[in-house]
Amino acid sequence: MNGDRSHELDAWILATAPRATAYARSLLRNPHEAEDIVQDCYCRLLAKADVYDLPHDGMRLLLRAITNACINLKTRRKPFFRLVRTDADGSEQTDDPLDKTAPPPDERAMFDELSVAVESALRTLPTQQRAAVQLKALGHSQQEIAEIIGITTTNVGVLIYRARQALAARLDPYLGGEAIR
Amino acid sequence: MTEANDPLDAILRNHLDRAAVTVDAGTMLRHIRDSEKTMPRRDWLKWAGIGAGTAVAASVGGFVFFGNSPVPLAAAEQIVNEAKTAHTVPTDRCYEVATEWEPLLFRRLQLPAISRKHKLWTRGDQFWIETNGDGAKWAMGQETSGKIWFAISRKRGLVYEPSEVGEPLARFCDLVSMRVVSTLSELLEQFTLYRKDTGQPGETIRIEADLRPSFRNRNPRFGHVKLELDPVTKIVQRAEFQRQLNGEPAGTLTFTLLETTSQPDEMYTLLGHLDADHELFDPKDPTRQDRRTKFRDEFLKRVQIRIK
Numbered sequence: 001m002n003g004d005r006s007h008e009l010d011a012w013i014l015a016t017a018p019r020a021t022a023y024a025r026s027l028l029r030n031p032h033e034a035e036d037i038v039q040d041c042y043c044r045l046l047a048k049a050d051v052y053d054l055p056h057d058g059m060r061l062l063l064r065a066i067t068n069a070c071i072n073l074k075t076r077r078k079p080f081f082r083l084v085r086t087d088a089d090g091s092e093q094t095d096d097p098l099d100k101t102a103p104p105p106d107e108r109a110m111f112d113e114l115s116v117a118v119e120s121a122l123r124t125l126p127t128q129q130r131a132a133v134q135l136k137a138l139g140h141s142q143q144e145i146a147e148i149i150g151i152t153t154t155n156v157g158v159l160i161y162r163a164r165q166a167l168a169a170r171l172d173p174y175l176g177g178e179a180i181r
Numbered sequence: 182m183t184e185a186n187d188p189l190d191a192i193l194r195n196h197l198d199r200a201a202v203t204v205d206a207g208t209m210l211r212h213i214r215d216s217e218k219t220m221p222r223r224d225w226l227k228w229a230g231i232g233a234g235t236a237v238a239a240s241v242g243g244f245v246f247f248g249n250s251p252v253p254l255a256a257a258e259q260i261v262n263e264a265k266t267a268h269t270v271p272t273d274r275c276y277e278v279a280t281e282w283e284p285l286l287f288r289r290l291q292l293p294a295i296s297r298k299h300k301l302w303t304r305g306d307q308f309w310i311e312t313n314g315d316g317a318k319w320a321m322g323q324e325t326s327g328k329i330w331f332a333i334s335r336k337r338g339l340v341y342e343p344s345e346v347g348e349p350l351a352r353f354c355d356l357v358s359m360r361v362v363s364t365l366s367e368l369l370e371q372f373t374l375y376r377k378d379t380g381q382p383g384e385t386i387r388i389e390a391d392l393r394p395s396f397r398n399r400n401p402r403f404g405h406v407k408l409e410l411d412p413v414t415k416i417v418q419r420a421e422f423q424r425q426l427n428g429e430p431a432g433t434l435t436f437t438l439l440e441t442t443s444q445p446d447e448m449y450t451l452l453g454h455l456d457a458d459h460e461l462f463d464p465k466d467p468t469r470q471d472r473r474t475k476f477r478d479e480f481l482k483r484v485q486i487r488i489k
Contacts, residue, residue, distance in 0.1 A: 010214075015206075017206040017209045017210065018201035018202065021204040023197060026196075032393060032395065035209070039212055039216065042213045114192070118193065119196070133193065134197060138197065175188045
């Protein structure tokens with residue numbers, strides 16, 4: 001690989017890594033696993049740098065690889081049984097009270113109220129819904145989200161609709177009464 | 182309402198943006214480039230498959246061929262765990278400690294940047310330090326109870342209870358000492374570890390460690406660490422720490438193993454460094470409290486690392 005190309009790819013990694021890692025963390029909740037997955041995905045894409053035009057098309061490929069890896073990891077590690085509790089509003093919470101990956105109280109205090117609310121609202125969503133609604137927020141079209149997650153555009157619409165309904169219910173106080181589509 | 186103005190999208194985008202700013206892209210780039218230099222995991226699987234196939238074929242053919250198939254390196258984490266176990270055995274080891282403080286930090290603190298060398302004796306997590314700085318030979322150490330002692334000479338010693346130590350002195354002890362077992366545990370818990378050696382028989386094991394991004398906001402003690410371990414015993418032969426204070430680089434400390442010799446137990450206590458006719462300034466003598474406090478403060482001035 002020549003020097004210019006290598007510099008171009010380095011610049012692409014530096015530009016995309018923060019958002020890609022943030023996205024992976026939101027899907028996995030475990031920052032170390034998320035970083036490992038992002039790193040692994042970058043390595044796999046860089047191995048095919050001569051096939052893909054990564055600086056131009058790489059972000060979508062990267063998000064696709066991250067989404068697949070995160071969903072695969074979560075599926076593979078699905079616990080033998082789940083601790084499920086039902087909130088007053090009927091929604092199921094699958095937070096494991098013994099989850100060691102949950103942020104410690106001092107870390108939680110570092111984030112403001114809205115961040116905590118968004119984080120806990122996102123945690124109630126299944127991974128695919130979480131991925132779809134966040135990709136939409138990042139400006140991806142339904143067609144792009146469908147390619148990234150590997151489902152049909154119709155399913156993307158359903159996922160986004162359900163995710164937004166659930167998030168809107170939980171984040172209502174912060175939305176200023178704005179209607180949610 | 183346009184897509185861009187959608188309040189829920191804005192909240193989610195802002196949430197991701199806030200998480201993104203905590204990511205150290207530079208370190209990730211370095212890790213990615215380092216990973217590329219080693220064989221990717223999928224290739225290991227391929228090699229493992231080929232190796233297994235070769236072994237089966239060789240067995241069927243009546244011969245076994247293990248020729249040049251690649252031998253996987255033990256993971257850095259596994260090696261550090263083995264080093265931790267090796268250092269748990271109470272053996273006395275002497276390290277030379279070289280300190281190179283960060284000139285910018287010390288200039289801002291109006292302290293001259295200095296380079297010093299002293300000897301550090303460790304046994305598990307106990308330690309004592311011996312130095313010849315400023316032409317005067319003195320020793321200091323910390324007992325397992327947290328008490329800190331100084332032997333200014335063979336005739337005079339001072340003892341400080343943990344409640345009297347104070348932050349600057351505690352920080353000094355933390356900076357110049359190396360509690361090997363605790364430090365290795367810290368590396369395993371908070372750092373991403375990489376092997377930098379090729380794993381050839383007899384080659385010194387070299388491991389480097391970078392602080393994980395999620396620990397960066399917790400006032401970490403080290404930024405980057407380099408370890409050199411004996412390939413057989415896994416004992417730390419050399420350790421280089423980029424020390425940090427309040428999130429800033431403070432300097433580089435290098436520990437080099439000088440010798441492994443049995444030391445009497447009392448060398449880890451003050452009495453082991455004093456003659457029989459010594460004078461002791463300890464908390465039990467209230468008439469000398471001022472002198473002890475004054476000595477502690479003057480000592481910190483002298484070693485020029487009062488950082489506060």
